[in-house]
Amino acid sequence: MAKRELKVIIITGRSIEQGIAIEGGKMEMEYPRACGVCYMDPSDMEKLDLIAGDPVLVRTKFGEVVLTAVRSEYAPHEGIVFIPMGPWANKIIDPNTSSIGMPSFKGVEGVVQKLEDLGKRPPTATEIVEEVKKTEGSKYA
Amino acid sequence: MPEVVTDVVCPFCGCLCDDLEVVVENGKIVEVRNACSLGTAKFLSAQKEDRIRKPYIRKNGKFVEVSLEEAINKAAEILVNANRPLLYGWSSTECEAHRVGIMLAEELGAVIDNTASVCHxxxxxxxxxxxxxxxxxxxxxxxxxxxxxxxxxxxxxxxxxxxxxxxxxxxxxxxxxxxxxxxxxxxxxxxxxxxxxxxxxxxxxxxxxxxxxxxxxxxxxxxxxxxxxxxxxxxxxxxxxxxxxxxxxxxxxxxxxxxxxxxxxxxxxxxxxxxxxxxxxxxxxxxxMRGHYNVTGFNTVSTWMTGYPFSVDFSRGYPRYNPGEYSAVDVLLREECDAALIVASDPVSHFPRKATEHLARIPLIVIDPHWTPTAMLADVILPPAIAGIEVDGTAYRMDHVPLMLKKVIDPPEGCLPDRELVKMILDRVRELKARSS
Structure with missing residues (x-):
């Protein structure tokens, strides 16, 4: 029987699609399509009974975000998921800078959860901005 | 007739490829030769619909188009009234803007940092x-x-x-x-x-x-x-x-x-x-492998001017350096800064969420050619010309070789180089400070 959750190590970074989308496409659908995704090893997708395009919830102790599962072309990397850098990845990475200014954008422990509601989709950049606006003490509150 | 501009330096990544050919017809870029898909996207982005072409101030929660003078004045007021302003970004603009930015940081007693602090x-x-x-x-x-x-x-x-x-x-x-x-x-x-x-x-x-x-x-x-x-x-x-x-x-x-x-x-x-x-x-x-095309340039200019490459604090009137303390993410995580000027960068997209939240609490000035999540949170927006496409300047390759960026097309009317916009803020800050003293 397929698992509901899988423990993973999360790494983030540039993908070519991310690099193209950030040039004038940040407030368009191009951006979540490029960066609101979770590249997974095919064997990990099998464990969760996922097919490419299914929504997943990625959770760490720093936050959670809905992403679209994508089959990685850089396999095998079982137990490791790659999320392109951007506001989606940054909801769940470790902000601790180890006293040198650099947060841990790579190597964060987390969980990928299969979502039963296949209609779930990653938030758009506009929705993420609205989330940030609702911060406690925000000037928009 | 299309005009082919040769030996163009690409303003995307630290490779600074200097063999690009850009075909311009009727003032528009119609083709980019020799560039990779990232460089091509950057050149073509100059003409995209989402381009910020006018100065804006947020009034009653909505962006209102204003004159450049009014936007500069508002930006200078925000910075002068702040106790600990943060000036961040800088890696996707020319060295001439870095120089003026560091002068502004010194004038304000601000913290100035570039994207190196979350990169190299x-x-x-x-x-x-x-x-x-x-x-x-x-x-x-x-x-x-x-x-x-x-x-x-x-x-x-x-x-x-x-x-x-x-x-x-x-x-x-x-x-x-x-x-x-x-x-x-x-x-x-x-x-x-x-x-x-x-x-x-x-x-x-x-x-x-x-x-x-x-x-x-x-x-x-x-x-x-x-x-x-x-x-x-x-x-x-x-x-x-x-x-x-x-x-x-x-x-x-x-x-x-x-x-x-x-x-x-x-x-x-x-x-x-x-x-x-x-x-x-x-x-x-x-x-x-330096990421932004001129991240090395900021580190170089900052080292000439302050003695330190990034994460520099001017609050005591002289430069101090301590990544982890004066780095932008830490200043935001500690909720320490009370205003921010972001130039050619998008920290709301690229900083950890907890750090970006403080940007929603403080007055925010953004100089960026495109609408980004950071621009969407701004109180003042200034429209720049894009260095390396619409304005010339100097940039440092990842191996510290300086190259001259070329102007390929004219910027949209009213869009000025980053260096001029920051200089206008600096001049206005000096006027306001002279008046109050």
Whole structure:
């Protein structure tokens, strides 16, 4: 029987699609399509009974975000998921800078959860901005 | 008639490819030749619909178009009234803007930081501790017979790096090109770059420090008393150590796989020490794969002007340097700054969520050619001309070679170079301060 959750190590970074989308496409659908995704090893997708395009919830102790599962072309990397850098990845990475200014954008422990509601989709950049606006003490509150 | 502008320098990544040809017709870019998909996207973005073409001020929660004078005045007022303003970004603009930005930071007693602090800041810290055996990319092209990419995937981040500078190019002493070179890639995933490698070393996440130290041991002793280090078998480590020692000219390029992973600057310490060890046997150099096209430029200009490359605090009237304290993410996490000026950067997209939340609490001024999540949170928006496309300037390649950016087309009416916009803010700040004193 397929698992509901899988423990993973999360790494983030540039993908070519991310690099193209950030040039004038940040407030368009191009951006979540490029960066609101979770590249997974095919064997990990099998464990969760996922097919490419299914929504997943990625959770760490720093936050959670809905992403679209994508089959990685850089396999095998079982137990490791790659999320392109951007506001989606940054909801769940470790902000601790180890006293040198650099947060841990790579190597964060987390969980990928299969979502039963296949209609779930990653938030758009506009929705993420609205989330940030609702911060406690925000000037928009 | 279309006009072809030749020898254009690409303002996207630290490669600063200087062989681009841009075809311009009726003041519009219609074709970009020789550039990778990232560079092409940047040139074509200048004409995109989402371009910010006018100054805006947020009034009653909505952006209202205002005159440039009103926007500059509002920006200067915000900065003068702040106790601890943060000036951040700078890596995607020209050095002339950096110079004025640092003058503004000094005038305000502000913290100024660039994107290096979330990129190769740890590399800079390590270089300050150990020193660097470096060279220009031309030397690599002409001499190197062993190329290593460690925690770096140029096929996504620097697509022309291999073809222009390292592997698939003929050099003066390497006239057979790739046939005379060996490529080693160390990564946690089998990336497109790794697929091209003669030797792919798949390291476990966070295992880089241990692997580098194992390589140092293997290089010194010719042996290793472990069967496996960080997921890499002993035989492969010994083979890589031998290749490193026996090459004529080795070049180790490293990316954020080292600076962002567990160990951070200590990983780079180890890599620098490895290269120092190797220079007892052969010629070996090391170079960080700088991401933004002019991130090196800011570090250089800031070092000339303040003595320090990034994370500089002017609150005591003189520059102080302490990444971890004056770095932008930390200043935001501690909720310390009470206003921010962001130039050519998008921290709301690229900082950890907890750090971006403070940007929603404080007055925010943004100078950016496009609508971004950071611009959407701004109180004042100023429309710049894009350096390297609509305005000339100086930029530093990842190997610290300065190149002149070209103006290819005219900017939209009313869009001024970053250096002029920041200078206008600086002049207005000085006026306001003179008036209040």
């Amino acid at each position: 800041g740890p590399s800079i810290i390590a270089v300050q501790e150990i020193g660097l055996s470096g060279c220009t990319l031309g030397q690599v092209k002409n001499r190197a017979d062993l190329i290593i990419y460690w925690g770096s995937n140029p096929s996504s981040a620097h697509p022309r790096h291999l073809s222009r500078y390292t592997m698939f190019c003929r050099g003066f002493f390497r006239d057979k090109g790739a046939k005379e070179r060996t490529l080693i890639v160390v990564d946690v995933r089998r990336t497109d770059t790794a697929k091209l490698a003669d030797y792919f070393v798949q390291v476990k996440p966070g295992g880089d420090y241990e692997l580098i130290q194992a390589l140092r041991y293997a290089i010194k002793t010719g042996d290793l008393d472990k069967n496996e280090v960080s997921g890499v078998p002993r035989d492969l480590i010994l083979k890589i150590a031998e290749l490193m020692k026996s090459c004529h000219f080795g070049a180790l390029f490293f990316g954020l796989g080292l600076t962002m992973s567990k160990g951070k600057h200590r990983n780079i310490d180890a890599a620098l020490s490895l290269v120092r060890d190797l220079n007892r046997y052969t010629k070996f150099v090391l170079m960080p």
